[in-house]
Amino acid sequence: MKDKLIILTWCVMGVFLQNCFGQTSPTQQKSPLYSRTDTTKVTQTNTDWKKILSPEVYQVARLKGTERPFTSEYEHSKEVGTFYCAVCGNALFRSNAKYESGCGWPSFFEPISKTSIIEANDNTLGMRRIEVMCGRCKSHLGHVFDDGPPPTGLRYCINGVVLDFEKAKTAEKKFNKKKTTSGS
Numbered sequence: 001m002k003d004k005l006i007i008l009t010w011c012v013m014g015v016f017l018q019n020c021f022g023q024t025s026p027t028q029q030k031s032p033l034y035s036r037t038d039t040t041k042v043t044q045t046n047t048d049w050k051k052i053l054s055p056e057v058y059q060v061a062r063l064k065g066t067e068r069p070f071t072s073e074y075e076h077s078k079e080v081g082t083f084y085c086a087v088c089g090n091a092l093f094r095s096n097a098k099y100e101s102g103c104g105w106p107s108f109f110e111p112i113s114k115t116s117i118i119e120a121n122d123n124t125l126g127m128r129r130i131e132v133m134c135g136r137c138k139s140h141l142g143h144v145f146d147d148g149p150p151p152t153g154l155r156y157c158i159n160g161v162v163l164d165f166e167k168a169k170t171a172e173k174k175f176n177k178k179k180t181t182s183g184s
C-alpha cells in the first residue's frame, strides 16, 4: 500500500514538472550549437540543421518560411529582456526596441547592433523586400520594412518561432520591488 502511494506521488510530481517546463519553454529545445557566449560563425548544411532543429524552427530558419500571423507568444509580450536567435543563441533585439505594429509578428525598430543581423535583398513572391538573417548562423528571421516608428522608421518583422527570450534579471527584481512597495 505504502509503495503504491509512493509511486502515485512520483507520477503526480512527474506530470506537475512536465507542465511547468512545458509552459515556460516552448522553444527551448536547444540545438547543440546554441551558445550565448560563443560568437564564432556557425556554418552547417541544411541536412545537418534538419537533424538538430525542430520542424517548425527548421521551416522558418533554414527554408525561409513564415509562421502563421498572430500565433507568436512574443507578439504582444511587454516583458523586459533580450531576444536571442533560437537557433544559435546570438543576441538579436532588446525589448526596449519592441513595439506593437499590429502586423501579426513580433516587431522591433532596431537590432541590438549592426552586426547582430545580416540584411539581404529578397525578390521572391513578386515583391521587393529586405530579408533579415541572424548575424551568427545566417538563419532566416524575417524582413525589415521602412514603415516603422521613430527613431529609426524601420519595422523589423520577425518570426517568433526563431526567437528565444530571456527576461532581464535586474529589471525583474526592480519590477517585483516596485510591486511589493506600492502594494503596502
Ligand SMILES: [Zn+2]
Binding pocket: 085, 086, 087, 088, 089, 090, 134, 135, 136, 137, 138, 139
Ligand atoms: Zn543564429
